Amino acid sequence: MHETPEMATGRALDDLSRLLFGPLHRSDQQRWGHVYLQGLLRTHGKKTVRRMAATVTGSEATSSSLHQFVNASPWEWAPVRGRLAHWATRSLPVRSWTLAPTVLPKRGDHSPGVHQRFLPEPGRTVNCQLGLGLFLNTGQAHLPVDWRLFLPPRFLQDPAVRDRAKIPATARPQSLGDHALHLVQEMTSWTDGETAPVVADLTTLCDIAPLARRLQGSGHSFVLAIPGQTAIGGAELPPGERPSARALLARHGVRHPAGAGRGIISYETTVHGLRPSGENTRGPGRLLAEWDADAGRPGRIWLTNITDRHPAELLELARSPQGARSAVRRMGEDFGLLDFEGRSFPGWHRHMTLVSAAYTCGLLEGMSPDI
Template identity: 85%
Template sequence: MTTTHETPDMATGRPPGDLSRLLFGHLHRSDQQRWGHVYLQGLLRTDGKKTVRRMAAVVTGSEAASTSLHQFVNASPWEWTPARGELARWAARSLPVRAWTLAPAVLPKRGNCSAGVHQRFLPESGRTVNCQLGLGLFLDAGQTHVPVDWRLFLPPRFTRDEAVRDRAKIPATTRPQPLWDHALRLVQEMTSWS
């Protein structure tokens, strides 16, 4: 299946400022709002693999900005649920949405320290890969598929083994969930945003 990713402004690849304000306006600190805007631009403008370093370089022209962007994405205390809800509502208003689609995403990984990394057999390639497994909810508008919510699948060892959990910075309260439960929660959350 081919997915077409359209940006809010196809000519410049830049999101309009009002979209950034809509998605990140709930953040109380101006630096978080600024880095939220950089993050959104990075997601939309960076070709290929979207590492924090590459996104920071594309948007700001400086790889040094990657430290601040990394802090915003991985360590800054902000609630992402309001941003995802606003994204879903914006997409539903902006596109002729025909369906909600749930789809798995296999994210290949080299190491094994990141949350959820495990070995998984991929029938389509006939290979076993080291990866994270995500589940995304997309708004389907024909050739455009907008991801509006997603979950990371955690194999049981990431919630049962304290050393593994601590190394991956997974809260002690996190419990393993089967993929069907993630799917149900994604649909419930999307319904609450509609």
């Protein structure tokens, strides 16, 4: 499925806009939310507020109202995201909650969260913001429903910088793993406790072990990519004596045919957890990877606490980060993900909320859900 923004019908736009913005207290906020969505969907090329205003209203003068709506109008983004997530989970077959990092290149150093970061894939350092999104994997698409913005220390420790970016007093230093856990917890609150497996590949960005422990301790199922050198074993063994995940799979893994000449290898292990109370727990888990026949070793390795599904099904879930990354690319190319005009923390979150809604709206006709 590869829809274009123009495929979003007027009915889909009206219905989704009503669902998301109807509960806003002010009629002008409801109206500008609808106009902003129209602009993201119908404006070709860069989605500046001036170009969106001209496309939707025929007048560039209304751009100030759109700018005000995103950067200064006092509406909360979390309830809007919650309504989007609640609708999606009730209307679509959600297979997993996929966490996907999103690098947003920026110029200058005033945008909230902007910092220098080395990116392994292109092999270079960029000036950027780092966001983390939670996507609902429906099998047909990956729908973005929630976001977190990583804030380097200077945005939290310097009062002047913090005030200029309008970062709330409640914001505290958090690792990317902390942000990931927050996204899962918030999503759980929106779905009244109904969950789906959490899938993520954050190996180049953070230590995944604390996230795995906290998900296990909270009762969430997960499929998480881990580095091959990750030491596996209980606390009774010194770190230097614990075998690596790659060594365990290579020496003791069980092979599973997966069709089309593919093979999967798995190893039963123990997953350690940390409950919110601080109590340590443990439960059954599994290492798994697709076997790289050419290299004669496991490929990317995943740790999961799901032991009642065939490894092939789990590896299919493990591919969902690729779908989420594709969604991020399309959001940048066609839905204005990279076109935020503003330097405030609230503005960033409102823009990401609106882009998520526009992207979902652009896919509605292909999925034919009932809003």
